[in-house]
Amino acid sequence: MTLTVKPIAILDDNYAWFLRDEATGVTAVMDAAVVGPIEDFVKAEGGRLDWLLITHHHGDHIAGIAELAARTGAKVAGNAQDAARLPKLDVAVKPGDVFALGASEAQIIDTPGHTHGHISWYFPSGETLLCADTLFAAGCGRLLEGTPAEMFASLQKLAALPEATKVCCGHEYTLSNIRYALSVEPDNAALQAFAERAKALRAEGKPTVPTTIGLEQAINPFLHARDVKHFAELRLGKDNFR
Ligand code: ZN
Numbered sequence: 675m676t677l678t679v680k681p682i683a684i685l686d687d688n689y690a691w692f693l694r695d696e697a698t699g700v701t702a703v704m705d706a707a708v709v710g711p712i713e714d715f716v717k718a719e720g721g722r723l724d725w726l727l728i729t730h731h732h733g734d735h736i737a738g739i740a741e742l743a744a745r746t747g748a749k750v751a752g753n754a755q756d757a758a759r760l761p762k763l764d765v766a767v768k769p770g771d772v773f774a775l776g777a778s779e780a781q782i783i784d785t786p787g788h789t790h791g792h793i794s795w796y797f798p799s800g801e802t803l804l805c806a807d808t809l810f811a812a813g814c815g816r817l818l819e820g821t822p823a824e825m826f827a828s829l830q831k832l833a834a835l836p837e838a839t840k841v842c843c844g845h846e847y848t849l850s851n852i853r854y855a856l857s858v859e860p861d862n863a864a865l866q867a868f869a870e871r872a873k874a875l876r877a878e879g880k881p882t883v884p885t886t887i888g889l890e891q892a893i894n895p896f897l898h899a900r901d902v903k904h905f906a907e908l909r910l911g912k913d914n915f916r
C-alpha cells in the first residue's frame with residue numbers, strides 16, 4: 675500500500691482523515707477541525723505530522739488548523755481561491771495542480787457546489803479521494819453557495835474516477851442519506867444491501883466510510899441524475915425529506 679488513510683471521528687458527525695505516504699513516512703491530516711483528538715490520533719500513529727490539508731472553509735473542517743500548525747510546525751495547504759477565508763496557507767493550491775505528499779501525488783479537483791471554493795484531493799496511486807462535503811456515502815452535500823449545475827458537474831467528475839477509488843467524505847451522514855435514497859430507489863438491491871451493512875456498522879459505533887466510487891455508482895441517487903434539472907429535483911427532495 676502506497677498511501678495509508680484512516681478516518682478520525684470528530685465533533686458530532688465529522689470525519690477528518692489521517693494520511694501517510696508509506697514510501698517516505700510523510701503524513702497529513704485533512705480537515706483538522708479540532709486540536710486535542712487530532713493530536714491524540716497523530717500520537718498513536720507515531721507522532722509525525724507534516725501537513726494540514728483543507729477541502730473548504732467551513733468551521734467544522736478548519737477550526738483546529740491554526741493552533742495545530744502553531745503547536746506542531748505542520749504546513750497548511752488549501753485552495754488559493756479561498757485564501758482570504760482559510761487559515762494562513764503555506765502552500766496555496768489551484769484546481770489542476772499536483773500536490774506531493776511525500777511520494778504520493780494528489781490531483782487537486784475543483785468541486786464547487788457546497789461552497790464556491792470547495793476542492794477535492796485525489797491520490798491516483800493510493801486509490802483515494804478526499805471529497806469532504808461534495809460526495810457523501812449514498813448522498814451529496816447541500817448547495818450552500820453553488821448552483822445545481824455546479825454540483826452536478828462536480829459529482830460527475832468524481833463519479834468518473836476508477837471504481838476502486840476509496841471515497842473519504844467529511845461526515846457520517848450515511849443512515850440519513852440511505853433513508854432518502856431508498857425513498858427514491860426502493861428497488862435498488864445494492865442500496866438495500868448497503869443499508870443493512872451500514873446499520874450494522876453504526877450499531878457497533880463504526881464508520882460506514884470510506885465507500886468506493888464503484889459502490890457509489892450503484893447506490894447513490896445523486897449519481898443517477900439524468901441532467902441538471904433532475905439533480906436539482908433530487909437535491910430539493912433531500913432538503914425537504916424527513
Ligand atoms: Zn461544509
Ligand code: FE
Pocket residue numbers: 732734735807844845
Ligand atoms: Fe462539513
